[in-house]
Amino acid sequence: MLFINSLAGTVVLLGQPQYAHARNLTQNVNMMYNYRQPLMVVYCSSGQDVAAAVAFAAQRRLPLCPRAGGHDSIGASICEGGVVVDVSGMTQINVLPERGEAVLEAGVRFSDLTAALEPHGMAALQGDCADVGIAGYTLGGGWGKLSKSKGLGVDNVVSYTVALADGSLVVANETGEYADLFWAMRGGGHQNFGVLTGLTYKVFPQVEVLTYNATWDAAASPRRAAEVLLTWQDRYLNKPPRALSLYPHFYADKSTGQQLLVMYVIYTNEGPGAEAELKRLVRPLEKLRPQSSAMQRIPAAQLEDLMDALEDTIHDASPPIGVQPALWELKLGQYVAWRLTLEQMRGIVDGWLSWPAFPNNYSGSAFTYAYFEGVEGAIVDVEADATAYVHRSVGFDLVVDTFFLSEAGNAEAAQAWLDELYGDHWASFLSGQAYQNYASDSYQPRRRALEMYFGSNLCRLVAAKRKYDPTQVLSSEQGVPPQLAGCD
Numbered sequence: 001m002l003f004i005n006s007l008a009g010t011v012v013l014l015g016q017p018q019y020a021h022a023r024n025l026t027q028n029v030n031m032m033y034n035y036r037q038p039l040m041v042v043y044c045s046s047g048q049d050v051a052a053a054v055a056f057a058a059q060r061r062l063p064l065c066p067r068a069g070g071h072d073s074i075g076a077s078i079c080e081g082g083v084v085v086d087v088s089g090m091t092q093i094n095v096l097p098e099r100g101e102a103v104l105e106a107g108v109r110f111s112d113l114t115a116a117l118e119p120h121g122m123a124a125l126q127g128d129c130a131d132v133g134i135a136g137y138t139l140g141g142g143w144g145k146l147s148k149s150k151g152l153g154v155d156n157v158v159s160y161t162v163a164l165a166d167g168s169l170v171v172a173n174e175t176g177e178y179a180d181l182f183w184a185m186r187g188g189g190h191q192n193f194g195v196l197t198g199l200t201y202k203v204f205p206q207v208e209v210l211t212y213n214a215t216w217d218a219a220a221s222p223r224r225a226a227e228v229l230l231t232w233q234d235r236y237l238n239k240p241p242r243a244l245s246l247y248p249h250f251y252a253d254k255s256t257g258q259q260l261l262v263m264y265v266i267y268t269n270e271g272p273g274a275e276a277e278l279k280r281l282v283r284p285l286e287k288l289r290p291q292s293s294a295m296q297r298i299p300a301a302q303l304e305d306l307m308d309a310l311e312d313t314i315h316d317a318s319p320p321i322g323v324q325p326a327l328w329e330l331k332l333g334q335y336v337a338w339r340l341t342l343e344q345m346r347g348i349v350d351g352w353l354s355w356p357a358f359p360n361n362y363s364g365s366a367f368t369y370a371y372f373e374g375v376e377g378a379i380v381d382v383e384a385d386a387t388a389y390v391h392r393s394v395g396f397d398l399v400v401d402t403f404f405l406s407e408a409g410n411a412e413a414a415q416a417w418l419d420e421l422y423g424d425h426w427a428s429f430l431s432g433q434a435y436q437n438y439a440s441d442s443y444q445p446r447r448r449a450l451e452m453y454f455g456s457n458l459c460r461l462v463a464a465k466r467k468y469d470p471t472q473v474l475s476s477e478q479g480v481p482p483q484l485a486g487c488d
């Protein structure tokens with residue numbers, strides 16, 4: 001094949017020995033979508049390789065799916081019968097400390113970025129889970145523990161380099177010829193307008209962080225847990241100082257089996273007296289008498305280790321890759337229209353506690369946790385139409401993440417529980433919006449999913465699709481179409 005000869009990277013075809021490995025999503029936990037059979041996986045080593053792969057798929061009218069970190073929540077980066085354009089080998093990073101920027105190839109993962117920035121004493125906004133791709137993360141929004149002060153991933157992108165559907169490579173930024181593409185890819189960029197080959201991302205001097213966490217037994221005292229959540233919402237969420245941010249989590253402690261509500265707090269004030277100041281700031285939480293609490297100073301690069309106790313529990317649950325039954329994951333998250341009352345917070349607690357399995361016994365059941373991602377500070381400074389990411393005037397994203405073994409019936413049971421929680425139990429206080437980086441097959445039909453992800457920005461995305469990919473060289477189950485009723 002001429003195409004293959006012209007690539008600097010490699011191609012793995014269906015039927016070749018390496019295929020089973022190449023086809024699989026590179027996730028260490030969720031194996032749920034690995035059954036799909038693309039025709040080939042193209043491992044690209046440059047922007048030219050990506051452009052050649054796009055042109056190849058376009059000419060033959062084959063489905064085309066880009067893949068970076070491989071963590072898509074509905075497996076959109078493996079396409080049945082298609083061409084997986086895999087950029088995971090493109091991991092070059094050029095740090096420009098004096099500009100406060102780093103130039104990244106599209107395959108860079110969080111851990112690559114942390115490692116490259118650390119010698120420069122720099123850090124960047126990123127999320128949890130070291131092997132998530134910066135590509136998928138920023139193309140869909142990008143929430144991180146420093147978002148209250150630094151905004152979202154999309155707010156930290158300076159420019160994108162993109163292989164368009166016609167096979168050309170262009171630079172899209174705020175002011176240039178492709179400003180409309182830049183707008184669309186900051187939030188609507190998954191598999192819609194072109195394939196990202198690289199990006200310029202903001203970086204900042206590494207800070208020391210003070211962390212604090214406090215735990216409550218939610219099952220023993222659901223009312224107290226609701227009070228903690230209300231206190232978080234009313235006294236901290238989207239309130240100054242921006243150096244202080246809080247992340248409530250629910251999970252089951254692996255040693256005691258207790259259903260914990262954990263409040264993770266980070267404080268980026270490095271001045272003298274920061275510890276005394278943090279102690280003062282968390283007094284409203286201490287008044288709610290946590291069963292344990294702890295304070296610690298860490299470098300920002302270790303922020304991703306903050307929730308290790310929780311993540312260890314998931315990893316303990318994971319059978320080694322390749323062992324059957326495999327671990328599967330289903331998550332659902334929707335934005336909450338604030339402010340909630342104490343009774344509504346109690347409804348969140350009770351809903352979480354209703355998980356129908358043995359939460360701390362993986363041998364036949366499942367593991368689940370839930371988290372609350374605040375929409376606050378620098379996120380809400382930006383207008384909802386400034387980028388395609390639209391969810392800037394809601395309270396928080398309420399996310400439930402379930403893990404279970406791939407035995408028959410488990411996925412259906414987990415899905416039914418999630419659908420009941422969001423579709424019924426919690427429906428009265430949801431905003432009707434959902435985060436496109438936590439995409440779900442629950443949102444049907446496609447138009448409803450698109451409205452939930454893009455809201456008032458949807459028609460502008462349809463127009464960008466018409467301009468940049470009218471024949472749908474890139475298309476996916478939840479992709480933006482070039483025409484949509486009501487958008488002309």
Ligand SMILES: Cc1cc2nc3c(=O)[nH]c(=O)nc-3n(C[C@H](O)[C@H](O)[C@H](O)COP(=O)(O)OP(=O)(O)OC[C@H]3O[C@@H](n4cnc5c(N)ncnc54)[C@H](O)[C@@H]3O)c2cc1C
Pocket residue numbers: 065066067068069070071072073076077087106126127128129131132133134135136137139140141142143144189190191192194195196197437438
């Ligand atoms: C363990 C875990 C932790 C997470 N933590 C966070 C978090 O803290 N904050 C947060 O905001 N999100 C978080 N996420 C969600 C994550 O940001 C999204 O799932 C993201 O889309 C994954 O990107 P990826 O590159 O790893 O995945 P992929 O599966 O490679 O890509 C995701 C989507 O983007 C498309 N895509 C990939 N590469 C390109 C490209 N080069 N050009 C165009 N489209 C492309 C894919 O086709 C797919 O549709 C987390 C997910 C997991 C599994």
Ligand SMILES: *[C@@H]1O[C@H](CO)[C@@H](O)[C@H](O)[C@H]1NC(C)=O
Pocket residue numbers: 159171172173174175176177178
């Ligand atoms: C913005 O992109 C255009 C091409 O679209 C490019 O010519 C220009 O140099 C870029 N601007 C900056 C500041 O990089």
Ligand SMILES: *[C@@H]1O[C@H](CO)[C@@H](O)[C@H](O)[C@H]1NC(C)=O
Pocket residue numbers: 213215262294295296306307308309310
């Ligand atoms: C809280 O922080 C302490 C100290 O850093 C740590 O040992 C503990 O595991 C943390 N608890 C949770 C639930 O993450």
Ligand SMILES: *[C@@H]1O[C@H](CO)[C@@H](O)[C@H](O)[C@H]1NC(C)=O
Pocket residue numbers: 020021024031032034035321322323326
């Ligand atoms: C690919 O994924 C399937 C399904 O989860 C699994 O059974 C298989 O062992 C994986 N193969 C490799 C090589 O990772």
Ligand SMILES: *[C@@H]1O[C@H](CO)[C@@H](O)[C@H](O)[C@H]1NC(C)=O
Pocket residue numbers: 358361362363364365
């Ligand atoms: C785990 O659950 C199974 C039933 O699914 C039960 O037989 C077993 O005793 C449980 N193990 C533990 C350690 O709780």
